[in-house]
Amino acid sequence: MRRGRGLHAAGAGPERYQGYGRGLRGISLAVLQALEDGLEKADADPSVKAVMICGENGKFSAGADIRGFSSPNRQGPSLAALVSLIESSKKPVVAAIEGIALGGGLEVALGCHYRVAHVKARMGLPEVTLGLLPGAEGTQRLPRLIGVPAALDMITTGKHISAHEALKLGLVDEVVEANTVEAAMHLANQVIGQPLGPRRLSLRPVPPLPDTDGFLRAARLRVRERARGCLAPELCVQAVRAATELPFSAGVRRERELFVELLSSGQARALQYAFFAERAVRRWSAPGGAASHGAAPRPLRSAAVIGLGTMGRGIVTCLVKANIPVVALEQNLEYLNVGRKAVMLLLEREAKKMEQDAQALDFHNPARLQFTVDFDLLRDVDLVIEAVFEDMALKKEIFHKLSRICKPEALLCTNTSALDIDEIASATSRPEQVIGTHFFSPAHVMRLLEIIYGRHTSPTAIATAMQLARALRKVGVVVGNCFGFVGNRMMFPYVEQAVFLLEEGSRPEEVDQVLEDFGFKIGPFRMSDLAGLDVGWRSRQGQGLTGPSVPAGTPARQRLGRRYSPLPDLLCESGRFGQKSGTGWYRYERAGGRTATPDPGVHSLLAQYRHTHGIRPRHIDQEEILERCLFALINEGFAILAEGIAAGPEHLDVIYINGYGWPRHRGGPMFYAATVGLPRVLARLQHHSQAHPDVPGLRPSAFLEKLVAMGNPPLKEWMSYLSQQSPRL
Ligand SMILES: CCCCCCCCCCCCC[C@H](O)CC(=O)SCCNC(=O)CCNC(=O)[C@H](O)C(C)(C)COP(=O)(O)OP(=O)(O)OC[C@H]1O[C@@H](n2cnc3c(N)ncnc32)[C@H](O)[C@@H]1OP(=O)(O)O
């Protein structure tokens, strides 16, 4: 056997890695060709006794080039052919897996006769997350190697597994701590001359289960339930079923048919768009030309969180999980004790979930997590996250204090949901250090971190907040400052339409059902009950929309010349605050209960309300519910883009997928609008706006009108149609 990195005689691994976070490419045609040539040469050369395949720069392979799936020059079939070629080699082929072996990369390894993995390597078949299935015979080989249950789990979830898990499952033959390539070559030398038949997975039977058919039927139901309209997981189950029912070659044909079905479904395009959008938003730009490539973050060695309510306790939890020492501060000892208990409970639960890494959290150690009511302990921290009540005066008081106490370079973050970052910053002597870090509830679970820069926020502060997102394993999206920022600002017209629909004849459960069938995790009424109806109520009181400050004689269903629904206020006035009080738009088994049941009390309240206001209820169909809620949200998105609050539609989509439960397989609201076609979105908004002229949220945005007038350009060109970039960007 000849030695050397990469496939013998090819000198190249299945992929090339060009540095962290940049330019990691999938398996290219050139690499495929090199592998094929190398294998053929090795087979023909009698001096070669075995072959070892490895990657370059410590990475085996990230799989096929995802961008290639939408190009006319698809590489698909040749990857599968290469895997077969490897397997049929007359000389033993050993895969040396370092770093990652994902998708087509792992399928290449499955074609090899032996697999050696580095202890830190991760393996997986993530195709399902891209709306696809493993299409290089992986759905047929993996069940033959590790059995149906484990293979199905990997293929339908796309999860990455560690080398140790892979060893336990029998996916790899050996795990090494030292040099993987050397260990693979050592193994190759040992197996020279041994029969290869038993190592060729295509020749093996799938290990039988007591009731394979029953198992697969149950699995199909499970993934269908979990996938909420996403096609790929179910087709993955069908492909694995083919492995259990058909000979290998027929199974491969079935796999290919299913792959092509997914490729042309539209969902794959949406999911791949989401993959790249999440990476694109890491590159940010801000006023004055500041941008990600020119700004370096400050180190984040310690943090403080102020306020241990719903949000603060989740934020503390994710900081601890990210190994950042935290000082957790409350307004008095009573609140501190409640907050401490809640944080400890969350951390215990997280530790249980993490099992083997739990000790690393070390959260009983005061050097890692300290509870206090003393602001002085915030003197040396690198970062403070304020999560007190949504009250401008209180926030300003706190920021004023912080600017006196904290070290000059400390980043001062607010978790406000909607308030003006500039006004908060004005309470400090260092507005350049003030930034919005908008977490989503539950903060230790939701992946989104909306990062809001103010007029004076420095590029370093933005870069540091993005670094925080990365450290917390969240998706950071940088946006401009306006009421509600991006996410909540788009949410307002959506929820407003949902409530108007109730006035006109719908029930909460009907509206929720339509939006949940669309793919949302929960509909707007379940969501409002979960968040607490009192939160919005307090905000409307603050804005003078309800409560004693509303001038006498104001029409009940009108504010500032536009339509207003007092329904949510009426619910709150009768003590219906959602899950926390046991009643809201639904009723729950108890205060704090989670199971929503349609509530006859709400139905009669609606009937009474319509009667009082002379509204004749009508039947509202699914299409109208969807259009009015979704197009109102999308319309606001166009206004946000036109104002320069976000740098592009991808930002809005990433925010909605990761923070608001928008179905990922629909690519986000702006991608969805592009799929529906902007002319149709515009026409339907015009229609609904004519029917409801007192609802500004339905009046088409000028930017949407312009894009339609310009011939409905593709999403990636939208921003070039803005007459001039907004000064915010
Ligand atoms: C009609 C006729 C059709 C007939 C067809 C029928 C037959 C079909 C046969 C098809 C064969 C299919 C083969 C296979 O089953 C399919 C696949 O392999 S799909 C790909 C699977 N792989 C993945 O999903 C991995 C995706 N990548 C990641 O998860 C992560 O990038 C990572 C590898 C874990 C690394 O993470 P990080 O270190 O955080 O780095 P980044 O994520 O920022 O990535 C850096 C950079 O690289 C780009 N990139 C990463 N992976 C790929 C990829 N596979 N292809 C293309 N580009 C990739 C990423 O986008 C970043 O670049 P940037 O976007 O920032 O420019």
Ligand SMILES: NC(=O)c1ccc[n+]([C@@H]2O[C@H](COP(=O)([O-])OP(=O)(O)OC[C@H]3O[C@@H](n4cnc5c(N)ncnc54)[C@H](O)[C@@H]3O)[C@@H](O)[C@H]2O)c1
């Ligand atoms: N709840 C959500 O879903 C959500 C989501 C995103 C953002 N937010 C925002 O996060 C912030 C906090 O919201 P929440 O839901 O956690 O509120 P909460 O009412 O649950 O908790 C606020 C906490 O702040 C504490 N606090 C008040 N004054 C304080 C002071 N002077 N010093 C220290 N602590 C003080 C309170 O004692 C309380 O524990 C708000 O700005 C809110 O708009 C909330």
